[in-house]
Amino acid sequence: MIEAKQYDFDAIVVGSGISGGWAAKELTEKGLKVLVLERGKPLQAGSGYLGEHAPNWKFPYQGKKPRELYAEDYPVQSKVTHSFNEGTRQFWNNDKQNPYAMDEGKPFMWARADVVGGRSLIWGRQTYRFSEMDFKANEIDGHGIPWPVGYEDIAPWYSYVEKFVGINGKKEGLPQLPDSEFQKPMPWFALEETINERLKKKAPDVTLTNGRVAILTEDLPGRSACHYCGPCARGCSTGSYFSSQSSTLPAAQATGNLTLRANSVVERLEYDKESGKISRVHVIDAMTKERMSFSAKIFFLCASTVGSTQILLNSASEDFPNGLANSSGTLGHYLMDHTLGLSGAGVFLDNMDSYYHGNRPTGLYIPRFRNLDGQDEDADFVRGYGYQTATLRVDWQTGMNNKGFGASLKDSLRKPGPWIFALAGFTECLPNESNRMYLSKDKVDRYGIPQVVFDFEWGENEVNLRRDAKIQADRLLKAAGAVFSLLGNDDMSMPGEGIHEMGTARMGADPAESVLNAHNQSHDVPNLFITDGSFMTSASCVNPSLTYMAFTARACDYAAKQVAQGVL
């Protein structure tokens, strides 16, 4: 008996963040009927951004943190001090409602969003291409397995997504940091020009360039150039920064092929022995706890590195006792994050009579300059790091603890102090089998799904990289003309604090040692694709979101062709 199989959808995408938004856009534009499942709350672009443009005097406690609430309900998320506050809290996960098993001995910080749009609403918006050097690193120094994809394979996809995302930056022609398709760069502070002149003379081995950010300096259809209000993470109703809310989800919606279901917690994927494919996704409604399931031809996991791997581990079956698509045994392993933290900050007395207009939503960037042409002689580490920089003029917040009272205190607090130029090193993390996540045997969440547990420690290479980033920051701040500089300490950031979780379902050519092939497709289960950070075979030192976007678009192109050909 031959019967045409009926599916609820052509494709199901789990997650609506950076990767899920791209999967939704690409697949719907190729004519597939797509269901996007998002575990977080519904959120309308624009009208849902409740903290946007609120002045300080409207904030509860005028911006002092609600300490009890944060300690009780947001002990993890509130550690993301650069973007968690009362203007953004609505986007974040409630740690009390949705906990994971935190081992105090080996802490791992899992920063999560809990709304449609995911972390694309609250990300740092830094967008950098991986270089040929990054894709070759594992092969050359033997850490991890070789990438099955080269720079030349992904370069056209970088260009493809960049034109839609809208990235501003400056072309530099550096092999270690290929240029993107750029909109015009944001201007610099006078002090940054001064520092750049000095670095050119005294530290010619480094390049100071614009932070490359997914923020418009030129209008795109339906999105306006940045208005420089400052705190992007509260949401941007003009769509000036790229989020799936501002860009990919509306594009997917416009095709008429998108069904988006919020409050949809994916419990597991069901494997069908007969076809050798995933047949259904099982979902629990976060509000009603109602259970339901949906079928489709293909499944894209874009639920974030940890989220996607949690689903696969929880989808174990007779055929895959250690987790779905895990015949290699590598699922959950080779977890990576970038270390971050202040490497050094300098006080500058140059350009004191120069000031600024507008809040530029990025600093500058110093691309990797270590181990570029083979191994540097003085380096006790492989690979490297880049610096994100911050330039700021000291204001009343820094002078608040001065002695004194009255008109003179008021006058000194209202006026600008010296300039600060700070360097924050983001260092590469090596893929290491012992760094992993797994499912708790005894702790479950409120849906009965086993909680995630982390087992992660920085290795010697990361420690040495971080130390070097501090030593070099000292050199660079002196070369830049700092009158005084403060160096960061040797403490490592808490694993996860970089919010660049990568790995756990890495891609590779050999099915025996990787979960995914070169098309982000499971070696074991052909209708399963994973395109969030979990596919990453190595970490580079650059912010990874752009790479997720490019690989997602490429995987969608491949998957849609397979569907069209009747293979999937």
Added chain:
Amino acid sequence: MNRREFLQCTAILISGVSASQLGFTLSVEQTTYLANAPDYNTTPVDYFTPAQRKIVAAMAETIIPRTDTPGAIDAGVPQYIELMVANWLNEGELAIFSAGLADIETRIPQEYGTSFDQLSAEQQLEILEALEDEASDSEWYEFGNTLREFISEAPFICQIKELTIWGFFTSEEGASQVLRYDPMPMYFNGDIPLDKNDSTWSSPL
């Protein structure tokens, strides 16, 4: 969208009053915008006694007085302090604050013959300076401490200074009449002239 359109949108978001004057009706959804909330320092609170309220206002005004620009009282700082003391300080911090305020309430009339708020500006300043001298070993005064959490052990004088300064520069008056406030800068220029007498921008938190 140009600057004028932006400002119109912002005006609607920021000010319920101007929106209703313009004939707009705000939806329930819109009224939950933080930008449309009442100013925090107008939240009702009834924690201090009338006498304490006068003392706290006088102390705040001594720290940040009205000059040719608004001072602490103009900026609603006394109300802000009362709100923070009533709703934000933890138990230990509250004990320090209450003891500090009680000391001013009882000791000053004994030493000066009248309550703190009735004294001359010079006498008020002298009293705060004496408190600061006594507290000068506090961690609160350490270099670079200001981006940290609120220091729970900070003595009363540091508490009231921090709440006054924070409450002042994050208020509408402090931010827009003493500092400079522009919610919609529209462009970035990293090199504009700074006059010796210019204030910093009020930065969004």
